[in-house]
Protein backbone atom coordinates (compact mmCIF):
# COMPACT_ATOMS: atom_id res chain seq x y z
CA UNK A 10 0.00 0.00 0.00
CA UNK A 11 1.24 3.42 -1.06
CA UNK A 12 0.26 5.12 2.21
CA UNK A 13 2.32 2.71 4.31
CA UNK A 14 5.58 3.56 2.54
CA UNK A 15 4.82 7.29 2.75
CA UNK A 16 4.14 6.95 6.46
CA UNK A 17 7.26 4.86 7.03
CA UNK A 18 9.33 7.62 5.47
CA UNK A 19 7.57 10.37 7.45
CA UNK A 20 7.99 8.50 10.74
CA UNK A 21 11.64 7.77 9.95
CA UNK A 22 12.28 11.49 9.37
CA UNK A 23 10.40 12.41 12.55
CA UNK A 24 12.39 9.86 14.59
CA UNK A 25 15.65 11.16 13.08
CA UNK A 26 14.64 14.70 14.02
CA UNK A 27 13.92 13.56 17.60
CA UNK A 28 17.25 11.74 17.85
CA UNK A 29 19.28 14.63 16.49
CA UNK A 30 17.69 17.02 18.98
CA UNK A 31 18.38 14.63 21.83
CA UNK A 32 14.69 13.91 22.51
CA UNK A 33 13.42 10.59 23.81
CA UNK A 34 10.27 10.41 21.80
CA UNK A 35 8.11 11.94 19.11
CA UNK A 36 4.87 13.21 20.63
CA UNK A 37 3.13 14.79 17.66
CA UNK A 38 3.47 14.75 13.93
CA UNK A 39 1.71 17.08 11.57
CA UNK A 40 1.59 16.41 7.86
CA UNK A 41 0.42 18.59 5.00
CA UNK A 42 -1.41 16.53 2.42
CA UNK A 43 -2.45 18.05 -0.89
CA UNK A 44 -5.94 17.42 -2.30
CA UNK A 45 -4.37 15.99 -5.46
CA UNK A 46 -1.59 14.02 -3.79
CA UNK A 47 -3.48 10.79 -4.35
CA UNK A 48 -3.22 9.57 -0.78
CA UNK A 49 -6.16 8.79 1.47
CA UNK A 50 -5.93 10.51 4.88
CA UNK A 51 -7.72 7.64 6.66
CA UNK A 52 -5.24 5.18 5.19
CA UNK A 53 -2.39 7.41 6.41
CA UNK A 54 -3.85 7.42 9.91
CA UNK A 55 -4.13 3.66 9.89
CA UNK A 56 -0.58 3.27 8.56
CA UNK A 57 0.72 5.68 11.20
CA UNK A 58 -0.37 3.45 14.09
CA UNK A 59 1.26 0.46 12.46
CA UNK A 60 4.61 1.99 11.50
CA UNK A 61 5.07 3.81 14.82
CA UNK A 62 5.08 0.58 16.80
CA UNK A 63 8.43 -0.10 18.36
CA UNK A 64 9.87 3.29 17.37
CA UNK A 65 10.43 6.56 19.24
CA UNK A 66 7.16 7.71 17.70
CA UNK A 67 5.03 5.04 19.37
CA UNK A 68 2.02 6.71 21.00
CA UNK A 69 2.48 9.97 19.10
CA UNK A 70 -0.55 11.81 17.76
CA UNK A 71 -0.99 12.50 14.08
CA UNK A 72 -2.56 15.58 12.55
CA UNK A 73 -3.27 15.84 8.86
CA UNK A 74 -3.61 19.30 7.39
CA UNK A 75 -5.39 19.21 4.02
CA UNK A 76 -4.05 21.53 1.32
CA UNK A 77 -6.44 22.67 -1.40
CA UNK A 78 -5.22 22.57 -4.98
CA UNK A 79 -4.21 25.98 -6.29
CA UNK A 80 -2.75 27.29 -9.51
CA UNK A 81 -0.89 30.52 -10.20
CA UNK A 82 -1.59 32.93 -13.04
CA UNK A 83 1.54 34.90 -14.02
CA UNK A 84 -0.59 37.40 -15.99
CA UNK A 85 -2.96 38.36 -13.18
CA UNK A 86 -0.35 37.55 -10.56
CA UNK A 87 -2.95 35.77 -8.48
CA UNK A 88 -3.73 32.33 -7.24
CA UNK A 89 -6.90 30.44 -8.16
CA UNK A 90 -8.42 27.04 -7.40
CA UNK A 91 -6.71 24.36 -9.41
CA UNK A 92 -7.64 20.97 -10.75
CA UNK A 93 -5.56 18.04 -11.86
CA UNK A 94 -5.07 18.98 -15.53
CA UNK A 95 -6.17 22.18 -17.24
CA UNK A 96 -6.16 25.15 -14.97
CA UNK A 97 -7.81 28.11 -16.58
CA UNK A 98 -7.45 31.42 -14.82
CA UNK A 99 -10.91 32.84 -13.98
CA UNK A 100 -9.54 36.38 -14.52
CA UNK A 101 -7.90 36.29 -17.96
CA UNK A 102 -8.80 32.73 -19.10
CA UNK A 103 -5.21 31.90 -19.78
CA UNK A 104 -4.53 28.22 -19.22
CA UNK A 105 -1.81 27.84 -16.63
CA UNK A 106 -0.61 24.30 -16.31
CA UNK A 107 1.43 24.73 -13.21
CA UNK A 108 -0.09 23.72 -9.93
CA UNK A 109 1.14 25.87 -7.10
CA UNK A 110 -0.12 23.64 -4.33
CA UNK A 111 -2.15 20.48 -4.02
CA UNK A 112 0.23 17.61 -4.74
CA UNK A 113 2.46 17.84 -1.69
CA UNK A 114 2.88 15.35 1.07
CA UNK A 115 5.21 16.93 3.58
CA UNK A 116 6.00 17.14 7.23
CA UNK A 117 4.72 20.40 8.72
CA UNK A 118 5.76 19.91 12.35
CA UNK A 119 7.44 17.33 14.53
CA UNK A 120 7.02 17.72 18.28
CA UNK A 121 9.36 15.80 20.51
CA UNK A 122 9.82 15.26 24.20
Ligand SMILES: [Zn+2]
Nearest residue numbers: 082085098101
Ligand atom coordinates in the same frame (compact mmCIF):
# COMPACT_ATOMS: atom_id res chain seq x y z
ZN1 LIG B 1 -5.06 35.30 -15.20
